Amino acid sequence: MQRSAFPRRELLKGVGLGALAAAGAACGAPGGDFRTDDEKIVIGFVSPRSGALASFASGDDFVVERVRRTAPYAKGFTVGGRRYAVEIVVKDSVSDPRLAAQAARELVTHHKADMILTSSAPETTNPVASVCESQGIPCVATVVPWEAWYFSRQADPDNPRPFTYTTMFFLGVDQFGGCFVPMWERIPTNKVVAAMFPDDPDGNAFRRAWPPILEKAGYTWVDGGAYRDGRDFTRMIAKFRRERCEIFINAPLTPDFNRMWRQAAADGFRPRLATVAKVLLFPSDTLPLAGLVDNIATDSWWGPYMPNTSSLDGESAKSLAEAYQSASGRQWLQTLGSVYSLFEIAYEAFSKVDSPRDRKAVAARLRTLNYSGMSGVLDFSRGPVPGVAVQQPVGVQWKRGVGRFPYEMMVVDNSLNPAVPIGAELAPTNP
Structure with missing residues (x-):
């Protein structure tokens, strides 16, 4: 096994x-x-x-x-x-x-x-x-x-x-790592990763799962701390800024991520690449954040x-x-x-x-x-x-739509699933 x-x-x-x-x-x-x-x-x-x-x-x-x-x-x-x-x-x-x-x-x-x-x-x-x-x-x-x-x-x-x-x-966790890490490798950063994981079963599990993956790939882990739903994220954001985190991962509830991401933009935490899990998987998730979802990356298992x-x-x-x-x-x-x-x-x-x-x-x-x-x-x-x-997912980013929908999920990395064509260039979440 x-x-x-x-x-x-x-x-x-x-x-x-x-x-x-x-x-x-x-x-x-x-x-x-x-x-x-x-x-x-x-x-x-x-x-x-x-x-x-x-x-x-x-x-x-x-x-x-x-x-x-x-x-x-x-x-x-x-x-x-x-x-x-x-x-x-x-x-x-x-x-x-x-x-x-x-x-x-x-x-x-x-x-x-x-x-x-x-x-x-x-x-x-x-x-x-x-x-x-x-x-x-x-x-x-x-x-x-x-x-x-x-x-x-x-x-x-x-x-x-x-x-x-x-x-x-x-x-599984290997697929999340195999999807996110190749995207990180293509954006020049200091390899310091900010992690937003709540104090719940999802967050605690991912908090223990990611460090071995990061260590193997040569990245440094900065845990924002286990938090309860609905809290203020001032201290977490300050820690990410103090540690100069240039990559961001998470697994929160959608309302918590929306609150944190808006606050991060206001407080000046703008990681070079954000790769999120559990949130921004569906078009409806993008609407409350509008332009703040530009070039946020996630995993796609079907499309x-x-x-x-x-x-x-x-x-x-x-x-x-x-x-x-x-x-x-x-x-x-x-x-x-x-x-x-x-x-x-x-x-x-x-x-x-x-x-x-x-x-x-x-x-x-x-x-x-x-x-x-x-x-x-x-x-x-x-x-x-x-x-x-x-299943073997691909890496995608939310990019501004050119048709009837404001944002579209575009394939930017197919490391795990080469049969899926690349649809757009991988871009920094924050230049």
Whole structure:
């Protein structure tokens, strides 16, 4: 097993954004071919459609409806020589960990879910996965660092045991390092890095994960200090200025970053390159800061620039993004591809077993799945730990848009994913 840079006992221990508001729709073949529950596969989906992390799920409705129209979902899955209608039941995680777990339990007991899919931050994915593991329900999660999903759910993080029913795909700490450090190397700096990490599970985990990466790359670490949400950042900013930090990293809540970044600009802390995590992942995050987001860099795991296509109907990543923009009037967002792939994975797993009711067989198929789809190649059989598939992100910067949207995410570094074309020159955040 590959060891993570995260010390295991300090890993993210988020619990979830709950979900109670449910919406389900059956997707049967034309002509009413499916009549009984025994002829139906139920797939539950839990994500933060409202509450603090609602921006992660703002495209979920669009993706679910688009998936429902693909041939496998509209006509039904063929499993073991039989055709089954497919019903997708959606639960909103309302940004409450307890409700995330409760939503998963409702999907199991009331809706009789054959598989549960979940997305967007450990606050949602971890409690949902834990319920599924305890109830013996196949589950796939995404948009959560794999270390946070895997180790924080262990009874003993120092002696982890593979899960039987729960799997996931996304990035890990090695991918964050492999995405950010190459961008740092291309901007002349004094190699002193300012770190803004809160006193919460995310912040404490990243605070312990980054120093080994920085040391190996020849950078000096300046910790701004663990802070509580909503505080004044005067002392932190003063420390960054005093230590002459020219690179900036973080993993805060969006309101805290917005407050800190405005204050930093006013107080004269202007790092040469800002590389942020957890914030500025979506277009809506850029609006409150306006010009202060110019050339801030982050990671991108999916976008219209990815050379990926759907395994359900061959649609390209670019087409999916454009269709979302046309239908919603809003800018594309990264979670479109992630959520789409959850439903690809469900189809792949069910279509390779003899019965959708054989949960152990479905779960075993998930753990060995290796396919290419909307999120590129996902190989669960060769992950850093059993049942985990890792994506390779690219480095992007927010740059002023030339069309209908004020800011666009542009690819500036493809060190981890050379198949993605460079779209713009990497530029200092502050010249």
